[in-house]
Amino acid sequence: MAIDRKAQLAENLAAVKASIPNDVHLIVVTKTFPLSDAQLLHELGVSEFGENRDQEGKAKAPFVPGKWHFQGQLQSNKLKSIANWADVIQTIDSLRYVELLSKASEKNLEVFIQVSLDGEEHRGGALPDQLNQIADSILASSNLKLQGLMAVAPLGEQPDSAFERLAKIHQNFVTAYPNAPFLSSGMSSDYLSAIAHGATHIRVGSSILGSRS
Numbered sequence: 001m002a003i004d005r006k007a008q009l010a011e012n013l014a015a016v017k018a019s020i021p022n023d024v025h026l027i028v029v030t031k032t033f034p035l036s037d038a039q040l041l042h043e044l045g046v047s048e049f050g051e052n053r054d055q056e057g058k059a060k061a062p063f064v065p066g067k068w069h070f071q072g073q074l075q076s077n078k079l080k081s082i083a084n085w086a087d088v089i090q091t092i093d094s095l096r097y098v099e100l101l102s103k104a105s106e107k108n109l110e111v112f113i114q115v116s117l118d119g120e121e122h123r124g125g126a127l128p129d130q131l132n133q134i135a136d137s138i139l140a141s142s143n144l145k146l147q148g149l150m151a152v153a154p155l156g157e158q159p160d161s162a163f164e165r166l167a168k169i170h171q172n173f174v175t176a177y178p179n180a181p182f183l184s185s186g187m188s189s190d191y192l193s194a195i196a197h198g199a200t201h202i203r204v205g206s207s208i209l210g211s212r213s
Contacts, residue, residue: 006040012208013044020202024195027069027184029205031056032212038064041208050203051086054078061085071150071184071203073124079104090114090150090184090203093126095137102141111138112150112184115169117162125151128169135177148182148200149173159190163197170198 013028020026029050030038038049038060049064051057052072058081061068070086074097082089083105090112092098101109113134116125126134131149138146149170153162163185170183184201186194191202206212 005037006044008210009037009040009208010044012210013041013046016204016207019192020195024199025201027071027201027203028208029071029187029203030060030209031205033205033209035060035063037209042066050090050205054082057082058085069203074101076100083107083109088112088147091124092134092138093124094130095134098134098137098141098144102144105143108143108145110145110147112147112182113138114150114152115166117151117166118154118157131169131173132176135173135180139177146177146180148177148180148184150184150201152185152187153190153194159186159193160197163190163194163199167197 025048027048027050028041028046031052042064047066048069049066050069050071057068057070067087068085069088069090070082071090074091079100083101088110089101091114092111093114113131114125115131116127135146138144151166153159166185174181182200183198185199186202188204188207191204194202
């Protein structure tokens with residue numbers, strides 16, 4: 001018997017929604033899954049979607065209403081294209097990308113600053129002591145709207161300890177930038193821990209769409 005994909009998605013979506021507070025933004029990450037899945041999720045009431053690659057985002061976003069988040073690592077040659085289909089960029093991590101993105105975008109974009117939780121810059125993410133400089137640069141631009149911070153728990157570390165550290169960084173940041181109060185953290189494997197430590201946005205893929213091939 002063929003599995004009814006819409007029923008499957010509805011069941012998984014309901015289970016995730018039942019486990020999170022109403023005021024947490026659920027961003028459903030459709031990377032590697034077809035456009036048809038994103039369309040079914042929209043029919044099921046999903047209004048925020050996430051993509052990690054420009055190629056996939058531009059193939060889906062024009063056909064599925066909602067708020068589209070780009071959450072992959074930025075590349076300067078893709079910025080114009082990403083700015084065209086995305087409504088939110090979650091991975092700003094340097095002054096250079098603030099400047100390039102502001103120039104590349106012909107519309108207003110919501111942006112998060114990605115903070116590195118493992119103390120290394122090369123994996124994407126600014127160090128905590130760089131956040132204020134990047135935030136000030138975003139606030140000085142005319143078309144980028146600062147929302148808050150984004151982070152990924154480092155591989156090999158317990159999510160609770162990583163998100164506890166993030167909560168302190170976030171607390172200091174919100175004190176300095178009260179108009180950018182949001183915190184995007186947590187994925188399928190650790191979103192409950194992220195919420196317990198203050199996440200306002202979670203990025204969930206496989207718990208809803210199934211494991212990626």
